[in-house]
Amino acid sequence: MSSLLSIRDLTIAFGRKPSQSIVTDRVGFDIQPGEILSLVGESGCGKSITAMSILGLLPRQASVLSGEILFDGKDLLKLSEHELDLIRGNDISMIFQDIMFSLNPVFTIGNQLCEGMIRHLHLSRDKAFKRAVDLLTRTGLPNADKVMRKFPHQLSGGQRQRVMISMALACRPRLLIADEPTTALDVTIQMQIMNLLQSLRRETGMSILLITHDIGLVNEFADRVVVMYAGQCIETGRTRDVLARPAHAYTNALLQSVPDVYRVQDHLYSIPGAVPERYDRLRGCRFAPRCPMVSNCPFRKLPDFQEIEPGHYSRCANFSKENSHVNTNH
């Protein structure tokens, strides 16, 4: 099966030399048609910047130093702004965390929803309006034609996110990038939105790149997961495999530090220290300064990805095959 999107060795830097700092270091992953792939990590690990780079939405001070982003075999990094415009909101669309800032406060919902369809699908205003009402209804908004005449501030957070999703789906994208789509919402609304995304994926066959810091969401909704730490991919595999048998000291420690609703925990494991703010000067494994297993670590240089089981890769010396006798519990 050929991948819908594949990112290879993507390195992004902020600023100019000599004070340049590398924010993603040779990041790579594939998304298959129809799958939900989750990019998970703590704040500042480079997950959002990776997502932004796919659609050419990097902030001005950022630049891509190397790598390629292949969508359907085409390298998105080589496209002109005009060519990217034909893909944005059309083949690939995106929903954001800060819903309030993603909708224009001075236009009605209807106006904003129709704009993309008129532009990309060349529909007439009437047809676009009908399709917009249809989309809103499908995302579970009651009284869709009333909502069309409202302004963003008249809607609740959950309703706005449904509008954003309708807008993202307007041109039947093949890839939806969802950057922390439910972080600003309450848990019951989060569940509704995630269930909606999952059922839309099933109906339309689109792929979803789900960017989140919540491992619980990954567990419940993602088919595959890429774990990022300090600008690097450190572990990837099917969600079931990675969460049941984490093969990187960071993933393992992170899973044990989550206070979980379904578990009685007497003591939470906590990773010492904090995510480094500038990590591009760290040599070798970037998790080593905080790693509970660092004393077992035979070499303090970053190992290559090793296949732990079919489709499950990790770059942790503690879990490599030569070192499989090491106890996985700290």
Added chain:
Amino acid sequence: MSTPIIEAQHLSKTFSLQSDHIIRRNLFAAVSDVSFAVYPGETFGIVGESGCGKSTIAKMLMCLESPTSGEILFNGNRIDNLTERARRPIRTRFQMVFQDSGTTLNPRKTIGDLLREPMLYHHIQTAGCIEGRIDELLQDVGLSKNVKNRYPHEFSGGQRQRICIARALSVNPELIVLDEPVSALDVSVQAQILNLLQTLQAKNNLTYIFISHGLGAVRYISHRIAVMYRGRFVETGSCASLFTRPAHPYTRALIDAAPSVDEAALTRKKLLIEGEVGDEIPEGACPLIRRCPLSHEACTRFLHHLSPIPNDHGHESACLRALEANHG
């Protein structure tokens, strides 16, 4: 049983929403008839979604907001009707930690100043031993004493939250109200702060009121929990009974909606509620009526009183069909 350290009796708070077009004042009941008691040494968790009134309760307990009706008793004495001057001597005995550590620390003061100020104001320490006490506080919250001359912006969110905790501890309180103390933090840092809070509680014999929308954190740290919905307590009980035998459909829905890393979460039958908090409800009906899958005729004229669950000590629910909530 010992006397409660803090007690709320029929606490209500109503805000008026002024509208430009309508002269009539719209009243919004943020908290309605909430009663509870917290005992020394325990952690009382209050959980609910945004806008349910949990922060308003925190502010009323701290006397930052005065209740519209009801009473607040601290160690058996009423504190909500005192003047600020009369309240000052007991102010040191209850403190608060806020969610946003970035805006609760004065950016123009050093960490040393921030910790010194409350002690000087309340005459806790004499000038001679104040520096030693600051070092001790910083050490207690896991920071080095070299940070005294640095400013809040030089610290990460987790470290700033440690500073806020140190500041609350500086006046030797008995009770700390923690309003979403870990919600803005990364998972790995969140675990550090939760563990720190537990260590400090054991060391200083503290009582906590822990307010959060994160059910996992509340389950981990609390002894007893109250679930709030639209300004009311809908269920209270011990941590164990509330999470294993939820007796209100809203509690059950909150637990089921919280994303879990547990594999069992995938196969569990979930109770999902539809709609949103803001949906209109008929007068006098159960606040959850529009969203609840168990609602029926009787729920439309339902008064919201917590009533005990049979054979489950200390567990109360405001649902007519309390016992069915766990099987839906």
